Amino acid sequence: MRSRSLKIVGSAFILCALLLTACGDQAELPQKGFVMGVAIDEFENGELSLTVQLFKPSQAITGKGKTTKAFINIQAHDQSLIEAVRDITIHLGRRAQWSHMRVLLVSEALARKLPLLSLLDFFYRDHEPRLTSHLLVTKGRASDYLNTTPYIENSVSQQYFLSEKESNELAGKTSTLSLLDLAKQAQSQTAVALIPYLYEQKIRNVTTPNVAGSAVLADGLVKELIPASLMEGLLMLRDTYRSGVIEVPCEEQRGTDTLMLQEDSVEVIRIHNDMEVKLNGDKPHLIFKTKAYVAISELVCGQNLTIMDEMKFQARVQDAIEQSMSDSMEWMLEKRFDLVGAGNVLFQKKPRLWKQWKPDWPSRFSRASYEVHANVTILTTGTNIGKPINRN
DSSP states (O other): OHHHHHHHHHHHHHHHHHHOOOTTOTTTGGGEEEEEEEEEEEOGGGOEEEEEEEEOGGGGGOOTTOOOOSEEEEEEEESSHHHHHHHHHHHHSSEEEOTTOOEEEEEHHHHHHSOHHHHTHHHHHSSSSOTTOEEEEESSOHHHHTTSOOSSSSSHHHHHHHHHHHIIIIIOOSOOOBHHHHHHHHTSSSOEEEEEEEEEEEETTEEEEEEEEEEEEETTEEEEEEOGGGHHHHHHHTTOOOOEEEEEEOSSOOSSSSSTTOEEEEEEEEEEEEEEEEEETTEEEEEEEEEEEEEEEEOOSOOOOOHHHHHHHHHHHHHHHHHHHHHHHHHHHHHTOOTTOHHHHHHHHOHHHHHHHGGGHHHHHHTOEEEEEEEEEEEEOSSSSSSOTTOO
């Protein structure tokens, strides 16, 4: 009797499974155009220009020896973003599907002119776009970057998405920001956010797109650009640094006129930073304590790593980290941007004081004092012998 009941239940489950439809219902596919990337610029007469990059399914069935692009770009323009979105159907003959969007590009000029959250309101309200889609600010027109031929990926939208991710996680040269992160940071007490920056670099007549540095969003608008050289120190201060290479200058310059081989380098394996906010009269005092675990990547300055030499080298690495963090902190104080979230900490711990300080917080933050303390542990020298390879 029990065996018969189990067979009936099992048959019912199989029948239900056969009746279910997948999310990629083939009946709907010919009616939809899957958006992979979006670019927003300013158009003539004050209108918005919307460029969408859509997946081109026909590329999967092309004949042998014939290659076509896996995407197509379509442009529309109107006074509102939603009207431009609906106009895509006029050109494509399909309804735009937003659930697969990877990146959203906004030109720097437009981001400096219009409040970004208001500009992107459609992507927060509509049920299809994912808040995990990433945002980048571009130098020049954003639509031009969607016309770039990808190196390896099927679409340049995917290339930009991965470039931002790896530039942040492996090199520490930019920030990373999803639509959800943008809303959280821009609507925090300090109302600032870091947006990855996309630009083109021309070297020997070859133009390549790079994701490095960041744009600073303050009070809804992009106000400033942070160079890639300051990003590592800034990410360390924000405790969002994942991995990268720290350059450690030689104690004495080698006897050459070149800048090459004038520094050792270590790879950051793991790093953590704690920030403490104290009061120093009518201004904040910030204390940063950083713990880093590193591996030696290059040892070219000429020293052997005896116990004493290793301690000296460790101190040099600590100095390099502290200098990098201090340079970034000085930039923030000069520009009056609280990118480390000190105001948010005060709001949580001293809400009454924060209520008094909030109206003139940028000015008060610019007068803040700070301390930076780094502690470094060398996990490995990379060889069985702790000395330069070129030394006998």
